Amino acid sequence: MSRPSIDPERHAERMAAKQKIMNERIKAADKEQGVLLVLTGPGKGKSSSGFGMLARALGHGMKVGVVQFIKGAFSTGEEAFFRDLPGVDYHVMGEGYTWDTQDRERDVRAAEAAWAEARRMLADPDYALVLLDELNIALRHGYLDLDAVLDDLQARPAMQHAVVTGRHAPEALIELADTVTEMKVVKHAFKDQGIKAQKGIEL
């Protein structure tokens, strides 16, 4: 696994731009604005929280986008529920093939194609919220250029919310984010007690 790395100059530029945005926000604290939210840590509830926020935004009649960076069994419930709802634009990385860490080139191509979808949503003010589910995993594997991802997140429309989930959020993403929650495991039925993952809760 190659850890994500960032360019120090682009980092400094992003941080300066963020400082400017934050100062403007503080001046205009009574106005609404988009938030970059990161849900990370090993505890249960990161993706489900992102999907709950999606439901909340849909409840407000907003248009939303989802890109799932890990496909497969863990997301069947959400996908079945949200995929065809009006107002939802739903993409799954590498659809039609199995995530296969034996073929790194293919995984990189799939991640880049998924990011192209994310980038399109992040450039379009019609999307009130963009959920980038398990993006941190793709970053952790080094499948995407972290600087490019951070630049696209920062360049999104002012009113747009972006929610990034997954363990091991890179430090530079945490710095860029407005709100970061770390999910801590207090106890876990399945891991601690050898119980099978449960449909409707885990899957």
Place this chain on the structure above:
Amino acid sequence: MSRPSIDPERHAERMAAKQKIMNERIKAADKEQGVLLVLTGPGKGKSSSGFGMLARALGHGMKVGVVQFIKGAFSTGEEAFFRDLPGVDYHVMGEGYTWDTQDRERDVRAAEAAWAEARRMLADPDYALVLLDELNIALRHGYLDLDAVLDDLQARPAMQHAVVTGRHAPEALIELADTVTEMKVVKHAFKDQGIKAQKGIEL
């Protein structure tokens, strides 16, 4: 605020019953079974995670129940989205009046009425998942009898999932639960930086 207290004998009985259930589960680890999940801590994402699990269960075609123990502005998005969906039984504590800690008696009555709805769902195997949103807050205020709540949770059908959210989960609930996640604040845009709560993310 009166802190929740429990009866030591009933606690010991519940723990013995839990031990028995756990032993049976470990023996039958390949079978599906209901999980008691607690989402607590000060970080953002507890309720939204519960609602994401609701969506996931609905995606599997399951029937679900929701009781919200804090009504009002913070849940308008979820309520609008989920309330009238097929397969969703949705109750909000104290509907039609404002939560008013000046009138403790009224709050206790409202909490008890809400628990009666929860209890009905927890006794009915048709509900595959019951979300008890912000129940921990009602317990924290001492509005409900903690022993009665724990007994009802433990007595629910074997296949039923129960999800409890809210800060300050009581220790006895954590002990009874199968899976517990604590949401930790790494940073929070609104509190740290004085930014207004944002519709679609916070509301």
